[in-house]
Amino acid sequence: MACTVNGRDVSLDLDPRESLLDMLREQLALTGTKKGCDQGHCGACTVHVDGRRVLSCLTPAVQVAGQAVTTIEGVAGEDSGLHPLQQAFIDHDALQCGYCTPGQIMSGIACIAEGHCGSDDEIREYMSGNICRCAAYVGIVAAVRQTADAVRNGA
Amino acid sequence: MRAFSYVAPDTVDATVAALRTAPPGTRILAGGTTLYDLMKLEIETPPAVVDVHRIAELDTIDAGERELVFGAGARMADVADHPVIRTAYPGLAESLWQAASQQLRNMATVGGNLLQRTRCPYFRNGTEFPCNKRDPGSGCAAVGGHDRAHALLGGSDACIATYPGDFAVMLLAFDAVVDVTGPAGERTVPLAGLHVEPGDEPTREHVLAPDELIVRIRVPATPAGRGSTYLKIRDRESYAFALAAAAVGLTVDADGTVGDCRIGLGGVATRPWRATEAEQTLIGGPLTPQTARRAGEAAFAGARSGAENGFRIELGVRTVADALRIAGERATR
Ligand SMILES: Cc1cc2nc3c(=O)[nH]c(=O)nc-3n(C[C@H](O)[C@H](O)[C@H](O)COP(=O)(O)OP(=O)(O)OC[C@H]3O[C@@H](n4cnc5c(N)ncnc54)[C@H](O)[C@@H]3O)c2cc1C
Ligand code: SF4
Ligand code: FES
Numbered sequence: 254m255a256c257t258v259n260g261r262d263v264s265l266d267l268d269p270r271e272s273l274l275d276m277l278r279e280q281l282a283l284t285g286t287k288k289g290c291d292q293g294h295c296g297a298c299t300v301h302v303d304g305r306r307v308l309s310c311l312t313p314a315v316q317v318a319g320q321a322v323t324t325i326e327g328v329a330g331e332d333s334g335l336h337p338l339q340q341a342f343i344d345h346d347a348l349q350c351g352y353c354t355p356g357q358i359m360s361g362i363a364c365i366a367e368g369h370c371g372s373d374d375e376i377r378e379y380m381s382g383n384i385c386r387c388a389a390y391v392g393i394v395a396a397v398r399q400t401a402d403a404v405r406n407g408a
Numbered sequence: 409m410r411a412f413s414y415v416a417p418d419t420v421d422a423t424v425a426a427l428r429t430a431p432p433g434t435r436i437l438a439g440g441t442t443l444y445d446l447m448k449l450e451i452e453t454p455p456a457v458v459d460v461h462r463i464a465e466l467d468t469i470d471a472g473e474r475e476l477v478f479g480a481g482a483r484m485a486d487v488a489d490h491p492v493i494r495t496a497y498p499g500l501a502e503s504l505w506q507a508a509s510q511q512l513r514n515m516a517t518v519g520g521n522l523l524q525r526t527r528c529p530y531f532r533n534g535t536e537f538p539c540n541k542r543d544p545g546s547g548c549a550a551v552g553g554h555d556r557a558h559a560l561l562g563g564s565d566a567c568i569a570t571y572p573g574d575f576a577v578m579l580l581a582f583d584a585v586v587d588v589t590g591p592a593g594e595r596t597v598p599l600a601g602l603h604v605e606p607g608d609e610p611t612r613e614h615v616l617a618p619d620e621l622i623v624r625i626r627v628p629a630t631p632a633g634r635g636s637t638y639l640k641i642r643d644r645e646s647y648a649f650a651l652a653a654a655a656v657g658l659t660v661d662a663d664g665t666v667g668d669c670r671i672g673l674g675g676v677a678t679r680p681w682r683a684t685e686a687e688q689t690l691i692g693g694p695l696t697p698q699t700a701r702r703a704g705e706a707a708f709a710g711a712r713s714g715a716e717n718g719f720r721i722e723l724g725v726r727t728v729a730d731a732l733r734i735a736g737e738r739a740t741r
């Protein structure tokens with residue numbers, strides 16, 4: 254199976270049983286992507302495949318052959334500075350334990366790109382697939398909104 | 409998870425060829441959000457899967473004048489965001505964007521969505537519970553057990569598992585059909601005839617053969633599309649299955665008389681449920697809070713509750729009445 258992960262070519266011998274999540278964490282040591290429920294409920298494992306957010310725990314790794322996978326390790330800017338949404342999470346105290354955070358940020362980046370950030374209600378609806386046990390939701394919505402507004406204003 | 413062999417054909421023809429020679433028990437894999445999940449839980453144990461998720465000719469959306477045509481591989485998120493669907497068929501869009509999460513909707517296909525399996529916790533969570541669907545003849549832990557989310561309509565002594573999907577309920581209300589193909593040829597199955605009630609054979613959930621591929625879903629264009637809503641009531645505001653849901657499509661004449669009326673029920677039955685008697689109570693008369701309430705009561709006249717799910721009958725009645733109000737407003741806008 255060949256694909257790219259964060260822009261790098263990857264070629265692996267895969268058992269078709271293996272999830273994309275396990276491939277990233279166990280084979281590529283990219284442990285930023287978290288395993289919460291492993292059943293599609295929590296969003297902690299969110300990554301992008303060809304630019305769209307998906308759950309890596311419910312994606313058989315063989316399915317992403319030829320596609321571009323992006324994980325939290327791949328979102329930083331060219332100078333390895335933080336992605337604006339990462340900075341916004343810090344600004345708005347949008348995390349406590351941090352376990353859900355990589356998934357929140359991957360989901361948030363996609364939510365902004367999709368244009369589903371028209372109002373706080375729309376952000377809540379389109380971020381509802383990412384559960385936060387610490388209930389940092391107020392900060393998460395604020396961070397996504399700030400970043401979405403900045404994008405809209407051409408920053 | 410059990411080991412399985414994996415093929416990913418590029419075309420529908422190659423898929424049919426692969427299904428023709430596939431071993432018994434082979435399953436079609438699309439987004440995997442039902443199938444791969446249940447394989448991880450070892451509830452599904454296919455020896456082989458045929459992956460259709462990346463077949464381009466299945467990933468199509470065509471909102472035509474005479475009918476809407478969704479390729480079976482179209483993603484839920486893309487159909488939900490389609491501008492024509494959003495404006496001319498708001499109920500269809502709602503039945504999609506209010507289902508699952510955006511990540512799941514990016515993965516899940518509309519074809520796979522129709523055949524998703526029940527969320528009955530006894531079915532999903534393990535062999536210590538009897539379950540006729542998972543282990544035929546073992547009994548049903550939900551009958552007389554924790555049945556809060558189980559079906560009020562269409563159940564049997566053998567199984568009361570709720571059909572959990574939303575989209576199929578709205579499609580049923582719009583008289584949709586599915587075109588299928590397979591080694592035995594092509595045929596068209598109306599949505600009304602796709603799913604079956606459990607009866608004494610709860611392992612059988614629909615009429616398709618294991619080697620039949622859904623190619624597309626077709627919805628006849630209707631003015632009731634504009635006057636439609638999918639109202640979904642949940643334990644939390646978003647990202648949950650329905651406790652009760654109503655799919656309604658209406659046309660209302662200039663004098664306020666209901667012309668066309670379609671009512672589907674979601675989250676309360678063992679299959680997508682059409683409330684035909686409820687529709688009949690409204691056609692040709694006015695839509696008022698009283699007639700809407702009466703239609704809701706007609707829809708649930710045959711409901712049978714168990715230990716913990718009785719509250720969902722009144723909830724369902726009110727959901728139908730409220731959905732009729734919303735659809736009525738849209739139909740007369
Ligand atoms: C946490 C969670 C929450 C969810 N919430 C909701 C919700 O609120 N509302 C809702 O409606 N759904 C919900 N779902 C279910 C989800 O929408 C379905 O799992 C999904 O739509 C299935 O599509 P898929 O492409 O992933 O199908 P798969 O999992 O790949 O397949 C599902 C079934 O369909 C068969 N199949 C797939 N494609 C075809 C085809 N073309 N022809 C013939 N057979 C085919 C497969 O063999 C399998 O039996 C939820 C799922 C999860 C995990
Ligand atoms: S309701 Fe159906 S799926 Fe649930 S335990 Fe009973 S037989 Fe199994
Ligand atoms: S680990 Fe994938 S959704 Fe929870």
Ligand code: FES
Binds near residue numbers: 348352388389
């Ligand atoms: S910060 Fe702890 S789970 Fe979200």
